[in-house]
Amino acid sequence: MDKPFAITLDVGTSLANKTGSWRVDRPVYLDRMPPCNDGCPAGENIQGWLYYVEEGDYEQAWRRLVEDNPMPAIMGRVCYHPCETACNRAKLDEAVGINAVERFLGDQAIEHGWSFGFVAPPSDKHVLVIGSGPAGLSAAYHLRRMGHAVTIYEAGWALGGMMRFGIPKYRLPRAVLDAEIERICALGVEVELGHKVTDVPEEMRTGGFDAVFIAVGAQLGKRAYLPAGDSAHVIDAVSLLHSMEGIEPPSLGRRVAIYGGGDTAMDAARTAKRLGATDAVVVYRRTREKMPAHDIEVEEAVEEGVLMKWLSTIADVDFDKGRIVIEKMALDETGFPQPTGEFEELDADCVVLALGQDSDLALLESMPEVVVADGSVQVGPDLMTGRPGVFAGGDVLPVDRTVTTAVGNGKKAARAIDAWLRGERLEVPARHELANFELLNTWYYADAPRTERARLEVARRTSTFDEIVQGLDETNALFEARRCMSCGNCFECDNCFGVCPDNAVVKLGFGSRYRFEYDYCKGCGICVSECPCGAIVMEPELA
Amino acid sequence: MTATQKVKFYQVGSFAVGNRLLEADQRTVQADVSRNNTITSGHRACQGCGEALGARYVLDAAMRATAGKLVAVNATGCLEVFTTPYPESSWQLPWVHSLFGNAAAVATGVAAGLKAQGRGDIRVLAQAGDGGTVDIGFGCLSGMFERNDDVLFVCYDNQAYMNTGVQRSGATPSAARTATTEAVGPEPGNAFGQGKDMATLAMAHGIDYVATATVSDLHDLEAKVERAMEFHGARYLHVLVPCPLGWGSNSSDTIRVARLATESGLFPVYEAEHGSVTAASPIRHRVPVEDYLRLQRRFRHLFDSQGAVKRPDIVGRLQQMANRNIDRFGLLTNEVA
Numbered sequence: 001m002d003k004p005f006a007i008t009l010d011v012g013t014s015l016a017n018k019t020g021s022w023r024v025d026r027p028v029y030l031d032r033m034p035p036c037n038d039g040c041p042a043g044e045n046i047q048g049w050l051y052y053v054e055e056g057d058y059e060q061a062w063r064r065l066v067e068d069n070p071m072p073a074i075m076g077r078v079c080y081h082p083c084e085t086a087c088n089r090a091k092l093d094e095a096v097g098i099n100a101v102e103r104f105l106g107d108q109a110i111e112h113g114w115s116f117g118f119v120a121p122p123s124d125k126h127v128l129v130i131g132s133g134p135a136g137l138s139a140a141y142h143l144r145r146m147g148h149a150v151t152i153y154e155a156g157w158a159l160g161g162m163m164r165f166g167i168p169k170y171r172l173p174r175a176v177l178d179a180e181i182e183r184i185c186a187l188g189v190e191v192e193l194g195h196k197v198t199d200v201p202e203e204m205r206t207g208g209f210d211a212v213f214i215a216v217g218a219q220l221g222k223r224a225y226l227p228a229g230d231s232a233h234v235i236d237a238v239s240l241l242h243s244m245e246g247i248e249p250p251s252l253g254r255r256v257a258i259y260g261g262g263d264t265a266m267d268a269a270r271t272a273k274r275l276g277a278t279d280a281v282v283v284y285r286r287t288r289e290k291m292p293a294h295d296i297e298v299e300e301a302v303e304e305g306v307l308m309k310w311l312s313t314i315a316d317v318d319f320d321k322g323r324i325v326i327e328k329m330a331l332d333e334t335g336f337p338q339p340t341g342e343f344e345e346l347d348a349d350c351v352v353l354a355l356g357q358d359s360d361l362a363l364l365e366s367m368p369e370v371v372v373a374d375g376s377v378q379v380g381p382d383l384m385t386g387r388p389g390v391f392a393g394g395d396v397l398p399v400d401r402t403v404t405t406a407v408g409n410g411k412k413a414a415r416a417i418d419a420w421l422r423g424e425r426l427e428v429p430a431r432h433e434l435a436n437f438e439l440l441n442t443w444y445y446a447d448a449p450r451t452e453r454a455r456l457e458v459a460r461r462t463s464t465f466d467e468i469v470q471g472l473d474e475t476n477a478l479f480e481a482r483r484c485m486s487c488g489n490c491f492e493c494d495n496c497f498g499v500c501p502d503n504a505v506v507k508l509g510f511g512s513r514y515r516f517e518y519d520y521c522k523g524c525g526i527c528v529s530e531c532p533c534g535a536i537v538m539e540p541e542l543a
Numbered sequence: 544m545t546a547t548q549k550v551k552f553y554q555v556g557s558f559a560v561g562n563r564l565l566e567a568d569q570r571t572v573q574a575d576v577s578r579n580n581t582i583t584s585g586h587r588a589c590q591g592c593g594e595a596l597g598a599r600y601v602l603d604a605a606m607r608a609t610a611g612k613l614v615a616v617n618a619t620g621c622l623e624v625f626t627t628p629y630p631e632s633s634w635q636l637p638w639v640h641s642l643f644g645n646a647a648a649v650a651t652g653v654a655a656g657l658k659a660q661g662r663g664d665i666r667v668l669a670q671a672g673d674g675g676t677v678d679i680g681f682g683c684l685s686g687m688f689e690r691n692d693d694v695l696f697v698c699y700d701n702q703a704y705m706n707t708g709v710q711r712s713g714a715t716p717s718a719a720r721t722a723t724t725e726a727v728g729p730e731p732g733n734a735f736g737q738g739k740d741m742a743t744l745a746m747a748h749g750i751d752y753v754a755t756a757t758v759s760d761l762h763d764l765e766a767k768v769e770r771a772m773e774f775h776g777a778r779y780l781h782v783l784v785p786c787p788l789g790w791g792s793n794s795s796d797t798i799r800v801a802r803l804a805t806e807s808g809l810f811p812v813y814e815a816e817h818g819s820v821t822a823a824s825p826i827r828h829r830v831p832v833e834d835y836l837r838l839q840r841r842f843r844h845l846f847d848s849q850g851a852v853k854r855p856d857i858v859g860r861l862q863q864m865a866n867r868n869i870d871r872f873g874l875l876t877n878e879v880a
Contacts, residue, residue: 009630014585016631022590054564443802443828444558482564494561498573498761499798501595503584507576510563520584524591524787525795532559538795 019502023523025538027496027516032435032488032534036098039086041405042075042138043412044068046083046098047489053101053481059114062105066116069407070141071134071180073110074163076103077172077469079404080294088437088487094450097472097480104477110179116187120147125421128153128209130197130363133161134403135215135394137184138410139417143213144187146418151207152189155196158245159185161217162395163403165242168267169465170274197363200390211389211417214364214377215410218357218395224259226317226351233319237268237354244271253349255279257324259314260354261286266297268352269306273462281307281346283314285329285337304462315343317351324348359396374398382416382426383409391417435488439534444495448483451476490514490535496527560761571761572603579606579635581615586633588625591794593784593801594699597758598622598670601697601782604768605668606636612665614639614653618646618675621706622699644679646671647687650694658693666772667693673700673714677739681713688748688777695771695778698741701786709789713739716809717864718857719841721789726844735860745779746815754814757783759802763824767814783810791840803835808865811872823872832862 034047045068052061065072076099087095108114125148129136132154140150158164159181163172185191197203197216204212221236235250237260243250256272258265261284269280282301284291287310291298302308309326316325323345329337361377364370369386371378376398383391393409395401416426454470461468472480490513497505497514504521505514528536561574572578581602588595605613614637617623623640626633641649650669657665669687671680676698687694703721704710711721717735720726724733745753751774756764764782771778785792785800792800804810807830813823833852836842847853869875 012631013583014587014626014631014633015583017585017587019585019587446558447827492561492563493559494570494574495559498560498571499596501588501592501599501797502586503580503582503599509576517584522590524797525793526591526596526797529795530798 018519019522020504020517020519023518023521024541025523025525026518026521026541027523027525027527027536028539029490029513029516029535030537031432031490032439033432034435034487034489035086035088036083036096036487038431038434039082040408041082041400041402042069042079042408044083047484047486049105050096050098050101050481050484051486051489051491053105053478054484056478058105058108059112062109062114063117065102065105068411070116070138070184071106071407072102073106073176074134074172074180075404075407076100076106076471077176077467078163078167080296080402082404088435088440089483089485091437092442092445092485093447096483096485097450097453100451100453100472101477101481104472104474106176106180107471110176115183116141116145119145119187122149123147123421125149125210126151126208127417127421128203128207128212129215130200130203130212131155131161131215131217131394132159132181132191133215133217133394133406134163135217135406135410135413136161136213137181138407139213139215139393139414140189140410141184141187142411142414143417144184144189146414148418148421150189151209152191153195153197153203154191154193155216157193159191159193161215162219165219165245166238166264166267167403168241168244168271170270170461170468171267173467199366200363201366204389210421211391213410213413213417214385214390214392214396215394215406215413216359216361216363216396217406218359218401220358220360221353222355222358224314224353224355226314231319233317233350235350235352237264237352238357240268240352241271249275251275252277252352255322255347255349256281256352257314257346257348257350258282258352258354260284260356261291261293262354262356263293263297264357265352265354266293266301266306268354270301270304272352273304273306274465279307279347280305281309281348283309283312283326283346285311285313286331286335287311290331290335300468303458305458309346311337313337313339314351317348319349322347322349324351357395357401361396381428382419383413384416384420389420391420432488435534440485440487441530441532441534442485444493444530444532445485448479450483451480486533488534491533493532495530495532496536499526499530501526558760558762571765572607573600573761573765578603579611581606581635582626582633583635584633585631586626587628588621589786589788589794591787591797592621592625593758593786593797594622594672594701595625596797597699597764597782597784598697600758600761600764601670601768601780602636602668604765605666605695605772608769608772609666611636613637614657614665614667616641616646616650616653616667616669618669618671618680619643619706620672620675621701622670622672624706643675645683646675646680647683647694647696650696651687651690651692654693663693666695668695668697670697670699672705673698673702673741674704674712676700677713677741681739685748688745688750688779691750691776693775693777695768695780697780697782699782699784700741701784701789703786703789705786705789713737714741716861718845718861720844721841730857731844731854732841742779742781742813742815745781746818746820748777749818750777750779752778752814752816753781754779755781755783755810755812757801757805757810757812758785759798759805760812760824763812770814789841791843792838796838800835800838803830803838806830807832807835808869808874809835809861811868811874813872820872823874825876826869826874829875832865833858836861
């Protein structure tokens with residue numbers, strides 16, 4: 001022993017003392033479901049693609065996005081962005097402008113000519129997609145990338161369905177629509193225009209298809225009984241919007257009444273304004289609060305001078321005198337409108353009916369096992385109808401009739417068809433637990449209000465079909481993306497690595513996140529409290 | 544703000560430890576995988592110890608600022624006890640411990656000895672808890688300031704003698720329960736109007752640099768250590784380090800409690816040079832003092848079992864103290880994004 005006085009042991013490091021044995025709860029990393037992803041009807045991994053935008057890697061962001069949705073430039077214009085409604089950031093300042101960033105990515109892709117990458121090796125299976133609206137195109141895209149041969153039969157003279165024949169140009173310029181459809185077709189999707197399917201099993205036999213996806217949409221405008229009967233002065237909104245794609249715009253007259261309260265009614269009213277109507281009046285039997293149209297549509301319509309007549313029904317028409325008779329309604333205690341017996345007159349040269357749409361499901365008649373109820377096709381959780389191999393999606397289902405929901409249906413159907421072609425049924429994996437606002441530590445996020453997209457001034461809006469909402473440029477798209485809080489998903493801020501009093505977090509390097517060193521972790525939980533995005537949870541230590 | 548970096552907007556602002564969107568040299572020392580870990584794992588501090596965290600923050604930053612040429616002198620206290628149970632040591636730098644009250648004097652001697660050996664390039668940092676600073680060590684510390692010895696003295700303030708069982712110190716806040724200021728009688732807890740404000744006492748010595756900081760704002764703390772190491776002479780850094788044991792707060796709330804201390808105004812974060820305040824960290828989201836007090840069992844006698852304020856008179860006096868700090872240091876005037 002050659003040690004100083006009173007020293008009997010060698011000096012050692014405290015690393016010999018494994019303080020992990022103190023622990024009763026252990027921190028564990030996890031991914032939670034961000035509310036935006038949870039709210040997206042198209043099943044986009046929004047947090048996932050914003051992550052790349054934040055770095056300025058727009059192409060990678062776009063590639064991440066199109067794994068779920070092949071039409072970002074369209075989405076960025078027509079989606080009603082339930083993601084933003086769900087966004088946790090709204091509780092802090094304002095929701096992240098996800099839709100604006102999505103459009104920016106979509107426009108970047110068109111500008112730079114990015115094309116879809118990987119397509120799986122051929123599967124020797126051939127799938128028929130009936131209808132080329134958002135559901136059909138989405139399904140065709142995903143099936144093609146999975147390696148299946150895909151043929152679309154479209155009854156109309158152009159692809160796009162309601163995106164082309166329903167959504168006005170001021171919301172969706174046709175060059176954008178064409179570019180994104182073109183890119184899907186470039187994957188090798190076969191297209192037959194003007195091919196109306198009347199007998200699905202017969203088409204499958206003659207075409208040699210292994211499965212079929214029915215996505216014919218809902219384009220029959222519902223009619224209402226008007227006392228003067230159908231006349232040249234009554235047109236349904238679907239036909240009106242459809243005819244806007246023709247060479248000759250329809251003539252409506254100066255004073256137009258639009259009957260209905262949905263988004264289609266707003267589209268019709270705003271289209272009438274642009275066609276030169278001095279008065280465009282929406283007649284709706286209930287109140288603004290009860291109106292099915294999205295708020296933004298109503299706001300923009302009112303800005304453009306569209307007038308609203310709430311609690312009104314059309315009781316009589318007299319186009320010879322250029323007027324209609326309106327009966328005032330009152331809501332009963334159940335919120336249902338009841339006639340009051342009070343009448344008033346309204347000048348109108350024509351009435352546009354926007355009372356909802358039905359699907360033309362004649363093509364199902366030879367398949368009694370495919371159940372139709374209330375005008376909608378009935379499907380299982382994997383979107384398969386009563387007939388094996390026949391799937392359906394989009395507006396033919398009793399779902400929210402938006403482009404985004406249709407795109408989501410298309411993706412889900414593609415996965416289900418792919419599974420079915422392999423002799424399996426689609427298993428939908430359990431969702432991660434939701435990343436609530438309460439799980440975040442928002443102290444770490446800088447305060448930053450959102451960037452609003454510029455809008456076309458009203459004077460130009462009502463006279464032309466120019467696009468209303470302008471895009472973000474690169475700097476404000478980047479800024480907007482960086483407002484994302486990455487709810488529930490680690491973005492490598494190093495907080496856990498920094499705040500551990502016991503150095504029990506190992507940083508694994510860029511892209512690899514972190515690991516707990518449980519030999520030393522005492523289980524204090526500071527890392528959980530200080531994780532900005534709620535990506536760590538404490539779990540009881542098992543004895 | 545001179546001590547902290549200019550606030551720029553990126554995903555988590557300037558407030559997280561690191562950020563993949565920042566250049567490496569703009570991130571904190573703690574974000575760096577090659578940080579010194581000056582207090583290594585296996586130390587015996589309680590779960591969620593604010594002092595273990597604060598000391599590592601300060602020393603890792605000082606090690607980077609001095610390129611590893613640093614000696615630490617330690618007063619008696621928790622920090623000394625939990626890092627060096629014989630024969631183990633958690634220290635990854637040259638480290639000296641002598642007595643409870645003489646850390647400043649020992650540090651003066653170390654600095655003088657190094658200078659005599661021509662090793663003035665090696666810097667000296669002395670550290671103590673609030674007891675070793677404001678009470679027992681005050682005489683030696685005041686002398687060190689008065690002589691302007693080249694030492695950075697760091698006080699890790701957990702507001703009582705925690706190591707010996709939570710007895711009151713000169714830094715214990717008014718109304719706080721400790722083992723020697725029981726929550727009984729008409730004026731429960733520590734008396735009002737006593738105690739020492741060590742940072743302003745240090746400023747009164749006119750030394751080069753005085754700063755306060757907490758474990759809740761790492762960027763600010765590291766910037767202050769770095770700034771302090773630019774001076775040669777006596778410097779003082781006062782770091783608020785919550786103590787889950789003595790304060791009766793959850794171990795997971797250590798940083799949150801420190802943050803609420805500053806956001807309520809009870810603990811002003813500022814820096815001073817040559818006796819004058821040069822910058823104060825503004826409050827981002829002001830909170831009433833009860834938000835801070837409620838998380839700590841040492842103030843539980845001010846609240847009922849539902850968490851409602853039971854002693855508005857006492858809470859009101861504490862709020863007045865916070866308000867005075869806010870006015871004095873202009874904590875609400877300096878808006879940042």
